[in-house]
Amino acid sequence: MAYWVSTILTILGIYIAISIALYYLQDYMLFKPEKLPxxxxxxxxxxxxxEYNLETRDxxxxxxxxxxxKGESxxxxxxxxxxxxxxxxxxxxAVDFTRHGYNVLMVDYRGFGKSTGKRSQKAIKRDLQLVYNKIKEQTTEDRIILYGRSLGSGFATKLASMNNPKKLILDAPYYSLTKVTARYAPFMPLSLLIKYPLPTYKWLKYVKCPIHIIHGTHDKLIPYKSSVKLAQINPDLTKLYTVIGGGHKNLNNFESYHEMLDEILNSESKTIDLETTSxxxxxSSKKTKKRA
Structure with missing residues (x-):
């Protein structure tokens, strides 16, 4: 067998082996759960x-x-x-929201904390819709705000696209999880391998409520430009908030972040009469001729 054929087969074998490893190990690479007794x-x-425990259909x-x-919700x-x-x-x-008078509900995904069950994108979406439905039994949708942080931003967007919450807040969101992972494995067929593509950009176009995106300019994990692209998908409903110097995990350490949250949580959208604006x-850049 010619040397070049042997070399190609070896490279192909390594490529296939890495692809298989990525497929089966991605759960361990993507999720970093802490399990609680x-x-x-x-x-x-x-x-x-x-504390609440909600049993799913599976x-x-x-x-x-x-x-x-503290006080009225x-x-x-x-x-x-x-x-x-x-x-x-x-x-x-949670204090960043309770201080503004809101109840906060946080849940652990499957395999995190005390939550159980086999994890998949479909299962997590189904779980979160069940949680959302339980909230609707206690209050009306115009009192529900969805807040998605990093990984949760995709799931929050999916929920908002299928329901009618008051607002959607995305903190350091990704365009899609496939795009994020492609930065680290640019030559792999990730569209075929990724079990959690989470295409935020696809779901965002179906959201009907106000969309608020918060992102730091120094985010090394999910680049700020991903939020700029997301803001252009549903521009009439979207407002982008920029935390200058903010990274991926430290936005809460910036005063500007809390000022943005205050504006988002306590201000209602106003309709502007564009006819009264510029x-x-x-x-015109053309020079006008002087009259004699």
Missing amino acids: KDFQFHYENQETK GAVINGLRFFP KGVVLYLKGNSKSIKGWGKF INVIH
Whole structure:
């Protein structure tokens, strides 16, 4: 056998082996869960909480926490977290919403925290719709805000596209998870291999509520430009908030982030009478001739 044929077959074999490994190991690469014992007790200083367990139709259990505001509630924020740890650690961010008068519901995806069940994109979407339906039994949709952080941004967008929440807030969202992984494996057939493509850009076009996107300019994991592209998909409903110098995991350390949340949570959208603005003013670069 010619040397070049042997070399090509060897390279092809390695390529196929890497593809197979990526397919079967992607769950371990994508998800970084923290598992908690069933008797684990959640505790947060100065936060009133209640724990929930929701059984799904395939027998899985989705564990969640509800955080209560002090005083009368303005509504519910369904907070969909990132790909690591559990709501044990993510619960500290609930204060950013309870301080504004909102209940916060956080849930752990399958295999995270106390939640059980075999994980898949379809199963997680189904679980979150079940959670959303349970919230609707307690309040009306015009009081529900969806907040998706990193991995959760795709699932939040999917939920918003199939329902009618008051607002959708995306924190460091990705255009699609396939696009994110392609940065690290540019020569692999990821469209065929990825079990969690999470095409946020496809779902975003069907969202009918106001969309608020928050992203840091120094995000090394999910580039800021992904939010710029997402903001152009449904521009009439979308507002992009830029945290100058913000990374992927530290937006909550920026005062500007909290100012943005305050604006999003407490301000209602206003219709502008464009006829009273300069939108139709035509600027001409032509020089006009002086009259004699």
